[in-house]
Amino acid sequence: MTRHQRNATASSVYTYHERKKDQKASGYGSLKERLGKDAVTNFDCCSLTLQPCRNPVVTPDGYLFDKEAILEYLLHQKREVARQLKEYDRQKRKEERELEELAKAAKESEAKKFIAQESTPARVSVNNEINSTPGSSNSVSNMSDDKKNKLPSFWLPSLTGSLKTFDLEKPDFKICCPMSGNPLKFKDLLSVKFHLAKDADEKSSFDKDRYVCAVTKDVLTNATPLAVLKKSMSSNLENFISGII
Template sequence: MPRHARNSTAGSVYTYHEKLKDSYQSGYGSTKVRLGKDSIKDFDCCNLTLQPCFYPVITPEGYLYDKEAILNNILAQKVSIAKKLKEYEKQKQQKLDEENNKDKEKKEQLIKKFFEKSSTSFEKQTSSESSISNMMNGKDKQLPSFWLPSLTPDQKPTDLKKPDEVVRCPMSGQPLKMKDLIEIHFTPINDGDKRNIIAKELRYVCPVTNDILGNSVPCAVLRTSGSVVTMECVEKIIRKDMIDPINGKKMKEKDIIPLHRGATGFSGTGVNLKAEKEGAVMTA
């Protein structure tokens, strides 16, 4: 058997392996990537900046943001909504003006025809049979032409839909207002290390149980005090009396907000670790 016959490109069938290889090299099809730990944010990082929060705030759905970043995002959404709404109102007014102009032209044509009929003493005899040709009765002047600028068909503008006027959370897509943001604070770890808190790998602890907080530890925020505690503390201590152990205030079930944390890079953390980007389909 010659050497060329053993190559994968010498077969008469376009194999599945060759199709995947060509799709990957040419950029066709959906690209799937398994995310590692380096691609996942830490539990105390902002969902927008992906950096540790200086002024952490949380939404009612449990998404953590830096206060400056989320306020800038809300402001940008409001500016974008106002711009889209202005364009929509402008297009709506243009359509209304066009309809008014058409109605006005129809009325003028009716008046003109009325005076023409009244001024003439005879009526033109019209043929009972109408021609089906597209070149009769002046239709030849209405045909579009791509060679003559005067007869080139105009491109119709796309109709804009009324924009959504609600500011939404960038992560959950739920409506979000500034007053809904809850200020929280983490309890720094007291290990005698004088380095900056951002430079440490282990930064914060639960203020009740003193357990170290991390991506592998489920956490919750207490709305009444803004403290971040572990879910184990919530289940074993707080849910018994529903009293905030930090300030002693009465709590309700809605005051316990589970924090959307990062992941460890392992599949068992309950976080989707697959990213998919859709692309053009390659037809074979």
């Protein structure tokens, strides 16, 4: 082992290499990594299926989806919201029944306590007074003293021992975009028309130079920002549209 390898980290200066190595090991700080080509989808691919769009639509935030895929997603989210709403209503009805049972049990206990007090004789025997003095009884019954108030009532579902249940929150009726998280409706989607190049095959989806700008006829790539006109629904270069407007 050479001297340089032996004293690689013995310097008094915290080098750039050591700092990046510590950041990667601890996960602290800003981490940058160059992504490969396989990690980036093409501009004409759906954000859900990651496949070329057959009927492309775009959201107000600029995310491209296939019409069939985003419609299926919206319907699934609506069914999920309806299911959560039914579960929430079922929990609320259960809580209301438990409150009614508690109120009914409280009234019954008050009535029994009142009847017991009214039916008790006014004179108490000497033996009962002696036995009722503190420290004279060594009862180990679980029904004595304060233990009788802590016992669960097996006839009340709210007082029986059970697993801890988590309170459900009221579901949100807004369906959000799977990419941006903003509220999304089907009527907000805008259809997109990609213009094919002259020599491009309409059935092939592997051509790099497949689509061109509707006006300038420049080839569209993953590195070119695009803009969609609302009325014509055509895809154009963003710098060209911004230059005209």
